[in-house]
Amino acid sequence: MRRAAAMMGLVVMCAGCASGPRATGTLVGATAGAASGALIGSRIGGGSGNGALVGAGLGALLGMLMGDQLQRKQTDSPPAAPPPATTPSSTNGSRPPAAEDSAKVDPTKGEFINGTIWLLRVYVNPSDPEDLEKITPILLQPVEKVPWGLDVGQHRIVARAYAGTQYGERLVGRFDRTIQIDIRRSGWFLEFGEEDFR
Numbered sequence: 572m573r574r575a576a577a578m579m580g581l582v583v584m585c586a587g588c589a590s591g592p593r594a595t596g597t598l599v600g601a602t603a604g605a606a607s608g609a610l611i612g613s614r615i616g617g618g619s620g621n622g623a624l625v626g627a628g629l630g631a632l633l634g635m636l637m638g639d640q641l642q643r644k645q646t647d648s649p650p651a652a653p654p655p656a657t658t659p660s661s662t663n664g665s666r667p668p669a670a671e672d673s674a675k676v677d678p679t680k681g682e683f684i685n686g687t688i689w690l691l692r693v694y695v696n697p698s699d700p701e702d703l704e705k706i707t708p709i710l711l712q713p714v715e716k717v718p719w720g721l722d723v724g725q726h727r728i729v730a731r732a733y734a735g736t737q738y739g740e741r742l743v744g745r746f747d748r749t750i751q752i753d754i755r756r757s758g759w760f761l762e763f764g765e766e767d768f769r
């Protein structure tokens with residue numbers, strides 16, 4: 572029995588000499604094999620120590636081999652491939668837009684902002700700034716915003732402010748300025764203030 576215990580200790584020590592995840596499977600297999608081999612060997616050998624010793628040795632050897640094989644399969648198998656990343660389809664074959672591209676705003680898109688208490692009539696690039704009656708204006712109610720598109724370049728903006736009175740609309744003042752739409756900017760705006768019409 573002492574020999575069996577010594578043999579089992581030797582097998583466990585040899586299995587424990589290896590390091591890493593594969594050694595864990597080898598150690599577990601060797602221990603289980605040695606224990607079951609010792610039991611079987613003692614039954615076959617009629618309780619003699621030699622049968623238990625041989626059974627423990629064979630069981631430990633088989634357990635080590637089986638544990639090593641199982642652990643090798645687990646560590647050598649390739650990890651599951653991640654699902655392919657989906658990209659937006661492009662109809663013209665060009666690359667999908669980058670995040671910074673989509674964050675850019677069209678430089679020609681902007682808005683007129685009425686920061687006054689008056690009704691504004693706004694005229695863009697009038698052919699005759701002194702004769703505005705034949706042109707349809709952009710109407711801006713007090714504190715209203717109106718989106719508008721202007722091409723890159725210079726534009727003359729003429730605006731008239733009207734106050735409502737008991738006798739109808741009265742002209743408060745006039746705004747006449749040239750603005751520049753820059754392609755390097757992300758949009759534009761023109762805010763009219765009351766001081767612009769005095």
